[in-house]
Amino acid sequence: MRVIKKEKKFNEARLIEEIKQLSLATGKFNKSLIINSIGDDCAIFKDKNHILVSSDNITENVHFKLDSYSFLEIGEKSLLVNISDIAAMGGIPRLFTLSLSIPEYVSENEIRQTISGIIKTARKYKVSLVGGNISKSSEFSISVTIIGDYKHDNVVRRFGSKIGDKIFVSGELGNSWMAYYLQSNKKYIYENNPNIRSSDKKLIENFIAKFKLPKPRVKLGRELSAKKLANSLTDISDGLSKDIFNVLDLNHGGKIELDEVPFNKHLKYIANILKIDDFIDNAISFGEDYELLWTAGADKEGEILELSKNTGTKIKKIGYIADKFTGARFFKDGRRYHPKNFTFKHL
Amino acid sequence: MRVIKKEKKFNEARLIEEIKQLSLATGKFNKSLIINSIGDDCAIFKDKNHILVSSDNITENVHFKLDSYSFLEIGEKSLLVNISDIAAMGGIPRLFTLSLSIPEYVSENEIRQTISGIIKTARKYKVSLVGGNISKSSEFSISVTIIGDYKHDNVVRRFGSKIGDKIFVSGELGNSWMAYYLQSNKKYIYENNPNIRSSDKKLIENFIAKFKLPKPRVKLGRELSAKKLANSLTDISDGLSKDIFNVLDLNHGGKIELDEVPFNKHLKYIANILKIDDFIDNAISFGEDYELLWTAGADKEGEILELSKNTGTKIKKIGYIADKFTGARFFKDGRRYHPKNFTFKHL
Known part of the structure; x- marks a missing residue:
């Protein structure tokens, strides 16, 4: 009879030391705020502003497949x-x-690549890695808790929309869905479309590369909050058809014009050549776009569309908040439309 | 060919709503500090003190077995x-x-029991649940990020020990190891000790029940920091033989008298009847006790031992910080002793 803790294939102490070294480069971003980082029982953070906390994890086979994503x-x-x-x-x-x-x-080298991706992103968005842990498991999973801050009053919660507010969305929707779909089914697609043009293949490859990973709209979010250009705000992680409910008061309704929802021209082109007729349903219900969705008074529309230039982000008005009904109502070609949930089950 | 997200056996929306309701009871503990809790993209936390952040996870088959622990x-x-x-x-x-x-x-009801355990602990230690997520996986795992605070200056890090400092430990060591060992091997132990007395069986059951879960020493830690009674401080999660290095400066050595290390009398009694000769090695290298380990100047000894009464926690001096060597040296019966790492592989 044996009572042993499972042996680890990777050298935990070495990896933690490597992560600690790599985190030094990210510590400079918040030098005046971080008193203590990796290497103690807790990290210490000094901040006069209000603090934001959020946790999310991504798990193999639920949020990604190892054959579709690099470490x-x-x-x-x-x-x-x-x-x-x-x-x-x-x-x-x-x-x-x-x-x-x-x-x-997962080998130690693959863990190292994963950590590289994390540190690369931390550098890009100037966030500091201050703690964590490594554990053995049967499935690859990464859980992150992020802490941010904001100056008093400059924050926008989900539920603040007012009747008459316009509804806005950043970027384009459905790109993450299409990139995921193409990446996961590439072999099948090419086999079943033997006459596909090489220029289209290239377009598909470029699309995947460009939209495989989301681009969080930090600058836009800050501008919206600092300039008071949003009454309610969220990000689209589960798809417009679900996340719209996060900016709707229980007593209000949201009217969405699907003809106004921004789709990438290449997404439409690829959907066309691959004969994906229901691309709108997939694009608004798959999620993972991480674009911002918000409401603001009609008088703010000019200033909001102006922001598009400053932040280099497309912004589109897609509907408004109504008092005649509750919940979300979608319209297309002037008629009511009932989006189907992520319907893409087969080619 | 199918491109579908895996179906969830549990109702995620319902569980999140239940957790949200349960978290309301924990929100009252930090009412003036929490502005926004579960239900938005982030929680909002307002604090003038310095902030502590730490993450740890527990994973099935690594940190616990489902047949040894209830949900x-x-x-x-x-x-x-x-x-x-x-x-x-x-x-x-x-x-x-x-x-x-x-x-x-894991059924929805078992998830509910797990959440009950979390909320029960949150209530006991007056901490508030402010966010998180639920995800499907192939293995049961819980990842927690905790945030705490302290008034300026009242914090003790790991590396602050000074030459001549005495080394102290709270509570007793090895109880978590023994409880884990007994729980995991109960059937085997009873089968192989058919003459075991029923009073001893009862003692074993009581021992497991009492020491299966750690008791974080929050009050003691606060007293030590507020009264400046520790130069360096950590908790024993990996065992004294490893965690001692967390309170040793690279230039100092730590001398530990194993005869002074506190062991529970029932642990010694059970080790004796089960003929576990190397209980000291297991008790100081298995970890999971979560007792505090700290160093302080010799002049603080009286005040520290006094704390034992105020906090209802045993405190024991087990050694001192020396300048004649580096690293940790253990002594037993007046002679140098080299602890073996968690040696308990068979009965």
Whole structure:
């Protein structure tokens, strides 16, 4: 009879030391705020502003497949989705902790690539890694807790929409769905479309590369909150058809014009050549776009569309808040439309 | 060919709503500090003090086995080990986020029991649940990020020990190891000791019940920091033989008298009847006790031992910081002793 803790294939102490070294480069971003980082029982954070906290995890076979994402990309994504939560409050992401759960079939070098992706993203968004842990598991999973802050009053919560508010969305919707779909089914698509043009293949490859990972809208979120250009704000993680409810008061309704919802021209082109007729349903219900969705008074519309230039982000008005009904109502070609939930089950 | 997100056996929306309702009861503990809790993209926390952050996770088959722990206990433990990290800095635990990774074989009711254990612990230690997420996985795992605070100057880090400092430990060591060992091997122990007395069986059952879960030393940690009674401080999660290095400066050595290390009398009695000769090695290297380990100047000894009464916690001086060597040296019966790492492989 044996009572032993499971042996770890990777050298935990060495990896933690490596992470600690890598985190030094991210510590400079919030030098005046971080008193204590990795290497003690807790990190210490000094802040006069209000503090935002959010946790999210990504798990193999639920949020990603190892044959569709590189370890670098998995690392990037684990932090990007958390940064988006800070963006969705109009805050500034500051620091994060990391829980890595690592199965036996992931090598130490692959863990290192994952950490590279995390640190790459931390550098890009100037957030500091201040703590965490590594644990053995049967499935690859990364859990991040992100902490951000905002100056008093500059924050936008989900439920603040007013009747008559216009509804806005940043970027384009459905790109994450299409990139995921193409990546996951590439072999099948090419086999079943033997006459596909090489220029279209290239377009598909470029599309995947460009939209595989989300781009959290931190700058836009901050501008919206600082300039008071949003009454309610969230990010689109579960798809417009679900996340719209996060900016609707229980007593209000939201009217969405699907003809106004921004779709990438290449998404439409690819949907056309691959004969994906129901691309709108998938694009608005798959989620993972991490674009911002918000409402603001009609008098703010000019200033909001102006923001598009300053932040280099597309902004589109897609509907308004009504008092005649509750819930969300979608319209297309002038008629009521009932979106189906992520319907894409087969080619 | 199918592109579908895995179906969840549990109703995520309902569980999140239940957790949200349960978290209301924990929100009152930090009412003036929490502006926004579960239900938005982030929680909002307002604090003038310095902030402590730490993440830890517990994973099935690594940190617990489902046949040795009830779901209630797993929930309790996931939060207790994180609270201990705040105690190990002398801080006050305030709030936490929760990432639940749930495999198919865990029922919604079992998840509910796990959450009950978490909320029970949150109520006991007055910490507030402010966010988190639930995800499908192939293995049961709970990742907690805890946030605490402390008044300026009242914090004790790991590396602050001075030459001549005495080394102190709270409570008793090895109880978690013995409880784990007894619980995991109960059937085998009873089968192989057919003449075991029923009073001893009862003693074993009581021991397991009493020491299965750690008791984070929050009050003691706060007293040590507020009264400046520790130069360096940590909690014993990996065992004294490893954690001692966390309170040793690289230039100092630590001398530990194993005869002074506190062991529970029932632990010694059970080790004796079960003929576990190497109980000291296991007791100081298995870890999971979450007792505090700290160093302080010799002039503080009286005040420290006095704390024992105020906090209802045993405190024992077990050695001192020396300048003649580096690293940790253990002594037993007046002679140098080299502890073996968690040696308990068979009865």
